[in-house]
Structure formats: C-alpha cells, structure tokens
Amino acid sequence: MTTTTPSGADAAALAATHGLAELGGRPPLTVYVRQLWERRYFAVELARSRFRAQNEADRLGAAWIVLLPTINAAVYGLVFGVIVKSASRPQHFIPFLVTGVFTFAFFSGCFSDGAKSIISNRGLVRTLHFPRAVLPIASVLQQLFALGPVVLVMCLIVLISGEPLSVRWLMILPAYFLMALFCAGVAFFAARLTIHVRDVAQLIPFITRLLFYVSGIFFAVSDKFSDHPTLTTVLKINPVNVYITLVRDALLSRDHGLEGVHADPLTWQLGIIWGVVMFVAGFLFFWRAEGLYGRD
C-alpha cells in the first residue's frame, strides 16, 4: 500500500477536477449510441472487407455465396421431397423449400457469426477503442451483403418453378428488414453470452438445427399439426417461422390455397414486434457489458 499517493477519495477528487473518468466501465447509453453512429462507416467497411475476403481462397470464389444455400436446398429437397415423402409436404414444394432454406440461412449465418464477432476480432478489440457493438452489427451487415445475390437466385428459382412475377414480390424488402433487426438482436445476445460462457458457441449448431426443424421450412406449420392447436400457435409465433412466412407470402402466389404459407396482419405485427423488441433488448444487453469485451 502506498501512503502519499492520492488514494481513494483523493484520487477520485483529483480525477474529477481534471475531468478524468474511471475506465473499464461503460459509457452512458446516449454517448454510446452517438459513438456508434460515428462509426457507421467503420461497420459498413468492416462488413464489406470481410464479405469480399471470405471466399477468396476458394476456386469458385464468391460463387459459393449462392452455391451453398442452393446445394443445401437440393439436399433437403432430396431428403424430404423424395426419400421421406410425407403427406404434409406442401404442393409446389420447390419454391416452398427454397424460400425456407435460403431465408433460414440468413438467420443461422447471423447467429453463428454474431456469436463469434467479438472473439474473432480480438486483435481489433485489443488494439483500438470503438464501441464494441460495431462488431455484431458488422457481422449482420456482412450477412446482408451476402443476402443480395442469394435473394436474386432465390427469386430466379421461384420464377422458373412457375410462380408469376408480381409487385407483391417487393414485400420481401420490409420482411428482410425486420428480419435483419431481429437477427442483429440475436447477434448481440449471442456475442455477449459467448464472452461470459465460451461453451455457448458449442451449443449454437444444435439450437440452429432445432430451429431449422421447427420453423416450417419443409412443411407448413398449420398443415403438419392441424390437430394440435396450441402447438401450432407456438410454432407460428416462432420468429424464424414468422419471417419465412412473410417472405413466402410475398413470393408465392395465393392461387395454390396453401394454409400457413400466407401472412395475415398478425404475422406482420409479430414480425415488427420480434424485430424491434429483440433489437432493443439485445442492444441493451450487449451495452451493459461493454467494459468486459477484450479481456483475456
């Protein structure tokens, strides 16, 4: 212990007279949001650089961004459309499946990349000071960059499979916007939880897998469990299912009379609530631990 150094209250007073603040805490929320806004170009540039670099080493390069979900959809189409044919398989299975798989890939990408966003940028976090919320946001932006070409291919497949092109297709824009808000919220939660308990990262594939199977990607929720009303309601509230339904509602024509593929006003309300609530809650949850990111 030292004696003559300004200690305890004295040090705090000296710091206060010279406008010094205690480090290792978190800035007030308004300051934090302002700092974050000042780094908006950083978030975009980081996402873009990583997006460009991600497939550099592969022979086919950026083509993988669309190849991966396409192959994925083909595999699931083979398994659930040919090998285990079930009665609950909707008509017009290909556009139904493709919209589901492609949209789910956006969610799962945000979830896993968001969880890793602090850890995989450790060098950046330890070298430079910036609001750490930039990192989960950048990981969602990176997924959004990838979503562009993926949605183009998705629309192409839907078109080829016989769905008519219509103005309603534009409704995928608000749908994906709300979904991106939701995904950013998930990324915030996952990023902070991974810092506290590294083991969370091990569980993410299983949570993703579970969500994949309950989110009505290769079956229509209301058809599959028509004799279990409670279960159907729960599965319909499931945010991933909500966003997939919104996208399908925009792309797939109503002529086929598929229950559960089409959105009603309630689905849009759920989409807005999930998106806004998850984003705000996730952001606050992430901000509260701002001082902890970057420690060993």
Added chain:
Amino acid sequence: MTETNGAAVQIVAPTEPTEPTDSRPGKGRRSTPKSTVGVRPTVIVDNLHITYRVFATGRPAGSKDNQNRWLKRSPSMRRAREVHAVRGISFTAYEGEAIGVVGSNGSGKSTLLKAIAGLVPSSQGAVYSDTNPTLLGVNAAIINELSGERNIMLGGLALGMSLDEVKAKYQEIVEFAGIKEEFLDLPMRTYSSGMAARLRFAIAASVSHRVLLVDEALAVGDKGFQKRSEQRIRELRSTAGTVFLVSHALPAITKTCNRVLWVEQGQLKMDGPTKEVVDAYSNSAS
C-alpha cells in the same frame, strides 16, 4: 504471469512494501496543490489490483498423488486459480510525460498497461483517464486476413476518422510504416512481424492520442522506423499527450522517456527520473 501466483505473503516480503512506491521528493506528483498547477494529469492509477481467474489445466506442479489421479482429476482440473498480477500500484501521469516501464518478465508490466488502456477490469482500485488510452502490443494484429490497405482504412475508421480523413492520411501512414507498395494489397498475415508492428503503430499514431501505450511494439521495427517512431513519440508529448513505453531495450527508454516506473512482482519498486531508475534497475539486474 504464472510466476506471480504464489501466496501473497511470500511475495511482499522481499519487495519492502513501504519503501518503493512513495517517498520520492523531487517531482512532487503526489502533493497535488504544489506541482500540478498548470499541469494536467492524464492518467491517475489509484491502488490498482488486477486478479486474473484462470482455469488451471492439469494438476498443480509438484503434487504427488499420481496413483489416484483419475479419481481426483475433475476437481484439480477445473479449479479456478487466482493470479494476482498487479498488487496495489498507484501513480499519476501528467501531460507531456513519456514514461518508460521496466521490470523483469512476468512482473506485471503488460498487465498494468492493459489496465491503463481499460482493457482489463481492475479487481480493486481504479484507473482514471479522460479518453480511452490506446495500447499497441506486439501481437495485437488488426485483421490478419485482410490486406494492409484495408487494415489502414478500417483502423482509421475504427479510430473515429471519416472516410475522407482516412484517404487523406493514407499515404502518410504508408510512408511512416515504410511498407512497400507491392505488399499493400497482400493480406496482413503474409507480413513479417516487423512489418505488421510498423503498420499498426503507423495507424494508431496517425491520430493524436492523449495517452498512447506502447508495449514492446517498437523493438521489432528496423532502424529507420525506430527513428521515426521516436520522433512521433516526441511529437505526441509536445502536443500535451502522455506516452507509456514498455521495453527491455533500455537505450530506447533513455532516449525517449523522462520518467520511468520500475515494476517488480506486481508492485511499483521505483518511480522517478529516467537516469536514476534505469541505473538502479540495471545494477539490480547484473
């Protein structure tokens, strides 16, 4: 770090806890009224303690129960060990100071710097500063898989520059780092450690910092770069900044610093003008 995890009692004894950290006349940095008139403090470190919790793997060295080790495995493997890396350091740094930090390996220098940078939370005591100090460490890569050019862009933006500001400073950063044109579009993982360290320093030094912490980062640079970085440190000092420099290269410290902290076993062993402390430190080492 692991060498400091013995019991506290054992450590405190040889370092004479009362003598080292205080009782230095001269600078009078403690008696606030007299010498701080017109000189603003930039960093106040108040009785700082840093404790790491480490999940130790394996059995503690020297344990004898080899026979029953499978039975005892789980408790001994998952026990969280406390590593008390910094044990009550206090000092105040002022505008225009360049402060060298010396001490043997594992003495807590780097941990102290991380704490000043606000990267490690304190377990007791506090660090006060007006902005977040910037820490430049040896192995803090920026983004390895991206090119040097992207790293300059991103580093500048992360530091709060606008796109135009980064573009305006780009050439200056490249020249300062001394990176050849043909390397700029290669990923940073292909850089030599010296090149990477130079680029990081150049990026961080491109904005003026109130407090810059340099942890051995200059040692890897070549002669020309060392000259430029020493020059840059002097500039930062003259614009009312404070620079901390951790180094085992004493000449680098004597050339750039006007004050030196000697850290030993997590405590401040000596704090004073460069020559005095460096002399005492090199005498103790030999």
